[in-house]
Amino acid sequence: MLYQLPQIPPPRDCAIFLDIDGTLLDLAVTPDAVIVPPHLPGLLRRLALRQGGALALVSGRALPDIDRMFGPGLAVAAEHGAILRDAVGRLRGVVDEDAALRGLLGRLRDAVASRPGTLLEEKRFGLVLHWRAAPGNAASLTALAEALIAPHPSLTLQHAHEALEIRVRGPGKAEALEAFMGIAPFAGRMPVFVGDDLTDEPAIARAIALGGRGLHVHRDFHGDPAAVLSWLESGLNKDGGDHA
Ligand SMILES: [Mg+2]
Structure with missing residues (x-):
């Protein structure tokens, strides 16, 4: 089968939602053993800046774990959407402790x-x-x-x-995406979600239902997180002049 990368780089006026494990990072034998490419935190920060903050990581991981890997400051839906942190750092607990x-x-x-x-x-x-x-x-x-x-x-x-x-039991990644789409700076943009796992399928479907794009690492990026990173970089490079 001939695979093609998504034709468009992430456009400036979209809202980007990215799963982490298996999407930005190769899966490892344990969650702690994943390797974060040294350029990735900076790439995400530059992309977020370019999108006016409309970039969120959407992961099953715990929030402190995500901040340890990528540094603080990004919008995040942690624990599949049970915890949201918006683009200006406000925390929203969506689910009660159990x-x-x-x-x-x-x-x-x-x-x-x-x-x-x-x-x-x-x-x-x-x-x-x-x-x-x-x-x-x-x-x-x-x-x-x-x-x-x-x-x-x-x-x-x-x-x-x-x-x-x-x-x-509570909201999942699709509900997290929709919650972000209701608030600045995400509201009014076209959602683009990228994920690789069963938990991502509802968010992929929701992004499409909201008029955006839902991309799957295996279907759209040869199953290779490195291809996702190249695609994100191509979005930055397309404009030139965007610097950290
Ligand atoms: Mg994943």
């Missing part, structure tokens, strides 16, 4: 402790079981998670690449 989720912590910590190569990522609104380094544990950890959430209607499961998240 006691049932905290109550599962002990069982989940024990589960990964007894399964070498697995790990538990602990966030405010989600607990993620990762088994990329030990995929033989997928079935047993999935069964455990299903059993643990069964008595708790406030919790739901979110499947991802070699991982399963138990998360507080």
Whole structure:
């Protein structure tokens, strides 16, 4: 099959929404092992500047984790949209903390402790079981998670690449995108969302429904985050004269 990169570079008058893992960064064996290309934080900052601030990272990761990787200052939807930080740094908690989720912590910590190569990522609104380094544990950890959430209607499961998240039921990435589109400086622009995972599909569909573009790393960028970065750079270079 012949793949083509999206024909247009990100235009100046759009609002750009970017997933992180698998979209801007190659997936790694654990979430902490991803490598952030040294030029990427600066690239995102220049793009955000050029877009008048209308650029947001939209990720399942926790907010402090995202800031550690990219530095503070960007608009972010963290934990799949449970936490929003707008372009001027205002925080909006969209979801209430959930006691049932905290109550599962002990069982989940024990589960990964007894399964070498697995790990538990602990966030405010989600607990993620990762088994990329030990995929033989997928079935047993999935069964455990299903059993643990069964008595708790406030919790739901979110499947991802070699991982399963138990998360507080609430808005997802599509709702995060729509929330940003309702506020400055996003409002009135054309949304462009780029993602790679199951959690991104609703946001891809929402961007298209709102008259924008929904791009998938595998369908539109050969499955290669480096191609996404080149595409973003092409948007900057097209105008020339934009400097950090
Ligand atoms: Mg992703």
